[in-house]
Amino acid sequence: MRRAFIAGNWKLNKTISESVEFVNAVKASVAGATGVDIGIGAQFAALKSLADACKGTNIKIGAQDCYWEESGAFTGEVAPAMLIDAGCSFVIIGHSERRQFFGETNETVNRKIKAALAAGLEVIMCCGEMLEERERGVTNKVVKDHIVNGLAGLTVEQMKKVTVAYEPVWAIGTGKTATPAQAQEVHAFIRGLLKEIFGEATAQSVRIQYGGSVKPDNVKELMAQPDVDGGLVGGASLKPDSFEKLVNFGK
Ligand code: PGA
Numbered sequence: 001m002r003r004a005f006i007a008g009n010w011k012l013n014k015t016i017s018e019s020v021e022f023v024n025a026v027k028a029s030v031a032g033a034t035g036v037d038i039g040i041g042a043q044f045a046a047l048k049s050l051a052d053a054c055k056g057t058n059i060k061i062g063a064q065d066c067y068w069e070e071s072g073a074f075t076g077e078v079a080p081a082m083l084i085d086a087g088c089s090f091v092i093i094g095h096s097e098r099r100q101f102f103g104e105t106n107e108t109v110n111r112k113i114k115a116a117l118a119a120g121l122e123v124i125m126c127c128g129e130m131l132e133e134r135e136r137g138v139t140n141k142v143v144k145d146h147i148v149n150g151l152a153g154l155t156v157e158q159m160k161k162v163t164v165a166y167e168p169v170w171a172i173g174t175g176k177t178a179t180p181a182q183a184q185e186v187h188a189f190i191r192g193l194l195k196e197i198f199g200e201a202t203a204q205s206v207r208i209q210y211g212g213s214v215k216p217d218n219v220k221e222l223m224a225q226p227d228v229d230g231g232l233v234g235g236a237s238l239k240p241d242s243f244e245k246l247v248n249f250g251k
Contacts, residue, residue, distance in 0.1 A: 002207050004223065005163055005230035006247050007039035007124060008237025009064065009092060009211070019046040023053040025240040031058060033247040037230075040237070041092045041124075044078055051087020062090035062124070065098060068108075068115035080119030090122040092232070094150055096130075096169045106149035113150065113162070122161045124209065124232060125150055127190070131170035139168075140189055147193050156202050163207045164190055165232040171212025173234060180221045180228075183210045187227035216245035223249055 014022065019042055030038060039060040042050050051061040063086075067077035083091060093116065094109035109125065116123050127146030129139045143166070154162070166186050171178050178186075187208045195203035210222050211232035222228050236242045 002205065002229045004036040004250070005039070005207050005209060006036055006219075006249070007041060007062070007090075007092075007209065007230070007232050008243060008246075009041045009095070009232050009234050010043065010238060011064070011097070011234055012043060013238055014042065014046060016046045016049045019050045020053045022240055022243075023050065023057070023059065026244055027054075027057045027059065029244045030247055033058070033250075035250060036247060038247050039090060041090075047083065047086040047088055054087075060089045062088050062092060062121075064092045064095065066091050066093070066112055066116055066121075068111040070115075070119075080116045080121050083116075084120055088121065090124060091116050092124045092126065092165075094126045094146070096126060096128055096167055096172060100169075106146060109146075109150045110152050113154070117154075117158050117161055122163070124163045124165050126165045126167050126211070126232070128165075128167040128169055128212070134168065134170060139186065143186060143190060144193060147190060148197065151197065154198075156198050159194075159198055159202050159206055163209060163230070164194075165209040165211050166190060167211035167232060169212075173213070175213050177213040177215070177218050177222075178210070180225050183222055183228055184225040187225065191227050214246070216242055216249075219246050219249040 041062045041064045063083045066080050070079050093112045098104040113123050129142040133142050191203050207229035209230040209232045210228050214231040214233045215236045
């Protein structure tokens with residue numbers, strides 16, 4: 001049985017005080033959400049304060065990117081161990097916005113995942129096709145490319161700390177959610193790929209989140225799909241009441 005994992009991806013939103021205020025607003029009702037792992041991916045500058053505010057709660061804090069070197073002359077970068085130092089337990093790697101706007105490639109994704117795992121972070125690795133790729137009928141090809149190359153060289157042991165997030169780019173921030181059937185189809189395809197690469201046991205235990213306009217009113221039917229194990233949620237994770245409903249999807 002895979003435990004559900006709902007993570008907010010706040011992207012470039014919320015100041016330090018807004019972040020802490022949010023956690024103080026939701027922590028009581030989120031405490032009642034059992035059987036689900038809960039996370040928030042926040043901007044770098046707020047991580048330490050946010051992690052401090054989450055101490056003693058069931059909310060884990062993560063970053064939205066990291067670099068693969070430990071230290072040195074890499075202006076502007078943040079190392080995985082520094083994220084742990086700030087109180088993070090996970091990091092989101094390879095989000096489509098980083099691939100589209102910041103030159104992230106499968107190769108950099110792979111290096112970052114390995115560095116993050118080596119430092120002791122858990123990883124959410126994102127994959128997913130653009131609208132034009134879906135229309136051209138190459139969704140599986142694109143997703144396979146992200147999975148095979150992004151996870152290249154990882155061991156079965158390391159995969160215990162990896163969650164995959166399938167996020168069709170055309171569904172992100174557009175209000176246009178993939179139908180539960182569309183999500184399930186790609187999730188099952190991804191699980192099949194994981195089986196080919198890592199074997200049956202790993203394929204059955206790795207969690208695959210769906211991302212792309214997940215909201216309180218569609219989270220239940222998405223989560224009901226056999227291969228959908230959680231959500232990576234942008235817009236709908238920014239408001240306390242909506243976040244509370246998302247993590248309490250099972251009630
Ligand atoms: P969205 O973003 O929920 O606002 O569509 C999801 C994501 O980009 O992770």
